[in-house]
Amino acid sequence: MPNDISSMLRSSIGRKWIAAITGLFMIGFVVMHMLGNLQMFAGTPDKINQYAHLLKSMPAVLWAFRMGLILATGLHIWATLTLARENRIAKPQGYAVAGRKSRLQVTWTSVTMVISGSIILGFVIFHLLHFTAQWVDRSYASMETVTGGVPMHDVYRMVVTGFSNPWISGFYLLAMALLFSHLRHGAASVFQTFGVRDHHLAKIIGTGAWILAVALFLGFGAIPVAVLTGVLKP
Numbered sequence: 451m452p453n454d455i456s457s458m459l460r461s462s463i464g465r466k467w468i469a470a471i472t473g474l475f476m477i478g479f480v481v482m483h484m485l486g487n488l489q490m491f492a493g494t495p496d497k498i499n500q501y502a503h504l505l506k507s508m509p510a511v512l513w514a515f516r517m518g519l520i521l522a523t524g525l526h527i528w529a530t531l532t533l534a535r536e537n538r539i540a541k542p543q544g545y546a547v548a549g550r551k552s553r554l555q556v557t558w559t560s561v562t563m564v565i566s567g568s569i570i571l572g573f574v575i576f577h578l579l580h581f582t583a584q585w586v587d588r589s590y591a592s593m594e595t596v597t598g599g600v601p602m603h604d605v606y607r608m609v610v611t612g613f614s615n616p617w618i619s620g621f622y623l624l625a626m627a628l629l630f631s632h633l634r635h636g637a638a639s640v641f642q643t644f645g646v647r648d649h650h651l652a653k654i655i656g657t658g659a660w661i662l663a664v665a666l667f668l669g670f671g672a673i674p675v676a677v678l679t680g681v682l683k684p
């Protein structure tokens with residue numbers, strides 16, 4: 451019912467749920483994207499090129515997914531920013547203790563989450579202009595190859611050429627480090643949202659979130675590092 455939806459959106463617990471669910475959806479995308487990108491190490495450019503070609507050959511699925519991602523990103527930003535603003539103006543006694551954290555710690559975490567989240571958003575916009583729209587370097591668009599008799603975009607060469615620029619690689623690595631920190635703190639606030647009180651369970655989920663964040667950092671970061679060190683060559 452529309453009334454239920456609007457009261458859920460106005461309540462802070464409703465928005466915390468939205469932030470958590472959209473965050474999980476985006477993590478799902480990022481994990482799939484990292485696994486797809488690791489095909490850069492397959493020993494042949496064909497694997498990643500054919501994979502990218504396959505994704506592009508299903509425009510309806512691709513666009514449905516893109517719309518879902520845009521919606522999830524918009525909802526996540528709106529829910530987290532409105533919650534952070536309300537947290538800042540909340541009276542101290544409304545929230546003096548969150549678990550074992552002080553109000554100052556909670557406020558500081560929320561400020562760092564807004565900063566890391568904004569830089570990650572800036573990174574994603576740059577990344578889309580870089581590799582998807584190919585506006586940063588127009589020569590990427592003409593990188594073509596033929597695999598199995600099929601002409602396709604040479605994504606492998608584009609990525610290697612892109613990361614040969616140390617400034618661009620450095621910016622990606624910075625963004626990956628911020629993504630790592632954002633995911634770790636995000637996981638901690640999900641515990642509070644879902645009211646995980648069991649100390650043992652919270653520890654298991656916390657360790658899982660930490661392992662995931664490290665895997666994403668290493669998996670994504672390996673590509674620019676491999677290009678800069680000459681492990682991945684054009």
Ligand code: HEM
Pocket residue numbers: 480483487502512516574577578581582605609622629670671673674
């Ligand atoms: C080393 C790290 C990364 C590499 C090499 C990489 C590579 C790519 C490439 C090649 C594309 C364009 C695919 C194509 O149009 O053919 C792409 C698209 C994209 N990437 Fe990444 N990516 C990296 C990290 C990330 C991260 C950390 C995020 C999110 C936080 C991200 C989000 C996206 C999104 C949203 C798209 C657009 C997908 C679409 O076209 O619908 N990427 N990436």
